[in-house]
Amino acid sequence: MPEALRDVYGESLRRYGLANDRVVVLDADLATSTKSVLFGKACPDRFFDVGIAEANMVSMAAGFAACGYIPFVNTFATFIASIGAVSAKCLIGYSHLNVRLMGGNNGLTGGYDGATHHCLDDINVMRGIPGMLVTSPCDPVQMDWLVQTLIDDYRGPAYVSISRMGAGPVYKAGERFTLGKAKRVCAGADATVFACGLSVPRALEAVDRLRQEGLSIALWDMFTLKPLDEEAVRDAARETGAIVAVEEHSVLGGLGTAVAEVLAESGLAVPFRRVGIRDRYTESGSYPQLVEAFGLGVDAIADAVRQTVARKKGARG
Amino acid sequence: MTEEIRTLYRISYQLRQKAVEMVYHAKTGHIAPGFSMAEIIAALYFSLLRLNPDEPRWADRDRFVLSKGHACPLYYAALAKRGYFPEADLMEYRMLNSKLPGHPDMRKCPGVDMTTGSLGNGIACALGMALIGRKDRRAHYVYALAGDGELQEGIAWEAALYAGNAGLDHLILIVDRNRLQSGGSVSEIQELGDLAEKFRLNRWDTQTIDGHDIPAVLAAVETAKRRAGAPSVIIADTVKGKGVSFMENQYLWHMKAPSDQEYAQAMAELESAVKRYA
Numbered sequence: 001m002p003e004a005l006r007d008v009y010g011e012s013l014r015r016y017g018l019a020n021d022r023v024v025v026l027d028a029d030l031a032t033s034t035k036s037v038l039f040g041k042a043c044p045d046r047f048f049d050v051g052i053a054e055a056n057m058v059s060m061a062a063g064f065a066a067c068g069y070i071p072f073v074n075t076f077a078t079f080i081a082s083i084g085a086v087s088a089k090c091l092i093g094y095s096h097l098n099v100r101l102m103g104g105n106n107g108l109t110g111g112y113d114g115a116t117h118h119c120l121d122d123i124n125v126m127r128g129i130p131g132m133l134v135t136s137p138c139d140p141v142q143m144d145w146l147v148q149t150l151i152d153d154y155r156g157p158a159y160v161s162i163s164r165m166g167a168g169p170v171y172k173a174g175e176r177f178t179l180g181k182a183k184r185v186c187a188g189a190d191a192t193v194f195a196c197g198l199s200v201p202r203a204l205e206a207v208d209r210l211r212q213e214g215l216s217i218a219l220w221d222m223f224t225l226k227p228l229d230e231e232a233v234r235d236a237a238r239e240t241g242a243i244v245a246v247e248e249h250s251v252l253g254g255l256g257t258a259v260a261e262v263l264a265e266s267g268l269a270v271p272f273r274r275v276g277i278r279d280r281y282t283e284s285g286s287y288p289q290l291v292e293a294f295g296l297g298v299d300a301i302a303d304a305v306r307q308t309v310a311r312k313k314g315a316r317g
Numbered sequence: 318m319t320e321e322i323r324t325l326y327r328i329s330y331q332l333r334q335k336a337v338e339m340v341y342h343a344k345t346g347h348i349a350p351g352f353s354m355a356e357i358i359a360a361l362y363f364s365l366l367r368l369n370p371d372e373p374r375w376a377d378r379d380r381f382v383l384s385k386g387h388a389c390p391l392y393y394a395a396l397a398k399r400g401y402f403p404e405a406d407l408m409e410y411r412m413l414n415s416k417l418p419g420h421p422d423m424r425k426c427p428g429v430d431m432t433t434g435s436l437g438n439g440i441a442c443a444l445g446m447a448l449i450g451r452k453d454r455r456a457h458y459v460y461a462l463a464g465d466g467e468l469q470e471g472i473a474w475e476a477a478l479y480a481g482n483a484g485l486d487h488l489i490l491i492v493d494r495n496r497l498q499s500g501g502s503v504s505e506i507q508e509l510g511d512l513a514e515k516f517r518l519n520r521w522d523t524q525t526i527d528g529h530d531i532p533a534v535l536a537a538v539e540t541a542k543r544r545a546g547a548p549s550v551i552i553a554d555t556v557k558g559k560g561v562s563f564m565e566n567q568y569l570w571h572m573k574a575p576s577d578q579e580y581a582q583a584m585a586e587l588e589s590a591v592k593r594y595a
Binding site: 045048056059060062067068087094096 | 376422423424430431432434435438441442443444445446447448449450452471472475476478479
């Protein structure tokens, strides 16, 4: 079984948070699920469980940050991007506070809990807040790097969309990343796939399968959704002539939208396709069931890429 | 009346004058919500708060969060009079690229400890600041000033529950209970009932005072600071628009700019009050 990203997150937060006494951690009665409990047990005097009171939690964190601390605010993505959005917008974004909003159980990873606990709009909400860094890591190495970076290097407000599940791994231990720069997972000439979160390992599997069919597909990990690596999008459109964006999120307002914005404003009218949830509510089910049912699985990604490449050839023909 | 008290009353009316000037100049803004808290702000900024205008980010300063952020004209006037920035700058209120926007901004305005605007949230921010102060064993107090209307917000009671359970005795919440909100009277829109009892049930120490009685404000804050093991709420009964006859208890003055005639009359009434405390 691949290591679940929430477990990696919890362990990284414990490790790097212990080493930096400006880190404080908040949770809203979900610490055993978000895994902030690992920090809470190791460092109870810097851990605050507010109870089931997300609005209070996010505004308290703004107060902590105003006193020079680096609060990590934990709850499910769907709650932090809705109940927490007022504070994220009016306090944390507006006053550029050093708060890390950690949205657990992102996408469909709430599984059997169903539609109320899935989150298909966190990227959309957070992308709309000026100055907010918006990220979604795809594997344990990147998750660990991101937590360390958010503690030691980055200054300003940040949102992290975290999977409850695991896949991959995609990267080797020690791999380095740069915030705001897409990471190339593999090169290719016929089309480019941009993905984030657990869509990256699924896309990687799809790309490997397509290679056996003779298609050479580039894959870029767009783990920073804002600021978006626009140059990577333009270069990919020019070099491969077809783009597919894959995300475990609504097709409205997430990675696909962001990539489309760049393509449209650049006048790069290449064949383009978004793979994501098609503006609908989800259902209860196991995570693998849901990924398939909502068209985000390896087969669906491979189909989308084939069709997009075909349109490219069609346009030429 | 001691000289100190007389001075604080005089300041409260001078701040009102500035607030009227600012809103008249900007042709937009909130006058009456500031008038109900004028004596409280005068008492805090000119007697009670430990602060240093030359070092606005001094780590051991008392913190103040104006949770009813819209009442900022009078608050800005107090910050300027206290020396955080020149009083001439007050006429920038609500102007493009000003440090004095329609709601307080901690990044723009020296002396502002917390950005506010979304009602109720300031109480939670103050709670966070007080928790950090206790964790760091700092002696400073955190004050939040909220309107009664904003206690209709759920977050206010989430924060009250936490602060009471945590026994945060360096958190002092002052409720400016003027009984009016933007759209009318609190009792008609969404009555709050026995506020003191509600806070008591959340394990707060409570006091109820006349919020326009400066000795009562000073005494209540000193009492709150002496109490250990629980946060304090001071419910200050006030009059919205207090100090200008035609604004008092008129919710339509929640947000409204005065006409030339109203401006002249308001300034004259306030000037006579300033002279009364000369």
